[in-house]
Amino acid sequence: MLRSFLAVLALTWAMATPMQAAEPWTDWQAPIHADSxxxxxxxxxxxxxxxDPAELIDRLAQARFVLIGEIHDNPDHHRLQGWIIARLAMAGASPAVVMEMISRDKAEALSAYLAQPEPTAAGLGPALNWGESGWPEWQFYQPIAEAAFAAGLPIGPGNPPSNLTRQTAEQGFDSLGKARKAELALDEPLSPALSDALMDELYEGHCQMLSREKLAPMAKVQRLRDAFMAEGMLTAERETALLIAGNGHVRADRGVPWYLRRRAPESDVAVVALVELDGERAAPRDYVETGPDGTPIADFFWLTPRAERPDPCEQMRQMMQQQSGGN
Known part of the structure; x- marks a missing residue:
């Protein structure tokens, strides 16, 4: 018992000073509305x-499952996620860290790297061949790994393997088999309101340029990923788990928490959405997004500056023109 206490004390002492100096809100990297x-x-x-952030940590430390949403290309979101992980560890929590960005295709490479004598956060990205993953560059996500490594927390994959994703897009959930479909809680459909809302989100997210018929396979893939991320949290090495994923996946009404409620209904779940300021909404409460029933999709909304990025709809328009031969 004394040895465990001294270990926790040593970890707290080692982490306190650097993490205090690394509070992301004292040095934003995203430039837009940073002075708001x-x-x-x-x-x-x-x-x-x-x-305040300290109270947020106190609240999160009480939950079995913590989900932290993000906008993938905002560096401050990953710095905040790393800060939360470090502070939870200092508060005595010891969750497994599940990442959407690591699919089960990479599980073997991940385990092999973590089994090395001295794995580093900087080396994790290259070990997973991150440069070809399609996600923003590894330096964005490295603060998450640094916090997990410093606290001795395991990191696990979230997304399903790519071949299963393709199979589900083409053939639907029945291709999983009856037992696996039920195990993942994919045998229960979303309510019509939630299903319609998911399709609306995909339609708007694709700049209203794809028909809902073409988006239907994407809706299946979205649900498959949510179900797998929930399973990743439920089967993690620790009793508690923390998920790093996009805001669309962590939303409480139809995202990963929907599956957690069906598979572990007694578990406490806490959701944090990291949200960019837009300069148009005048008060923090104006950034609260709600589901079809009017309930907030997250427990906490953490407001951050906005990252600079090209117009995604213009990029999509150009891509579609190229695919159609410029017509």
Missing amino acids: EMAGTVWDARAGATI
């Missing part, structure tokens, strides 16, 4: 009030 008074605000959607 709302940048760094944490909004408790249930209480309808602002809370």
Whole structure:
């Protein structure tokens, strides 16, 4: 018992100073609205009030499952995720870290790298062949790995293997087999309202340039990924787990929490959505997104500056023109 106490004390002492110096809201990297008074605000959607980051950690430390959403190309979101992981460890939590960005195709390479005598956060990306993954460059995600490594937390894959993703897009959930489909909780359909809302999100996310018929396979893939990420949290090496994923996956109404509720209904789940400021909404409460029933899709909304990026709809328009031969 004394040895365990001293280990925790040593970890806390080692992490306290660097993490205090690394508070992301003192040195934003994303430039747009970085000088806004709302940048760094944490909004408790249930209480309808602002809370400070320390109170957020206290609340998250009580949950079995913590889900932290993100916008993938915003570096501050990954720095905040790393900060949360480090602070949870300092508070005595010891969750497994499940990452959407690591598919089960990479499970063997991940295990092999983590089994090395001295794996480093910097080396994890190359070990997973990150440069060819399609995700933003590894330096964006490295703060997450650094925090997990420093706290001795395991990292696990979230997304399904690519061949299963393709199979589901083409053949639907029945291709999984009856037992596997039920195990993943994919035998229960979303309610019509949630299903329609998912299709609406995909339609808007693809700039209204694809028909809903063409988007139907994407909706199946979205659900498959949510189900696999929930399973990754449920089967992680630790009793508690923390998920790093896009905001669309962590939303409480139809994302990963939907599957967690069906497979572990007694578990406490806490969702944090990292949201970019847009300069148009005047108060933190204006950034609260709700589901079809009016319930907030996250427990906490952490407001951050916006990253610079090209217009995604213009990029998609150009890509579609190239695919159609420029007509």
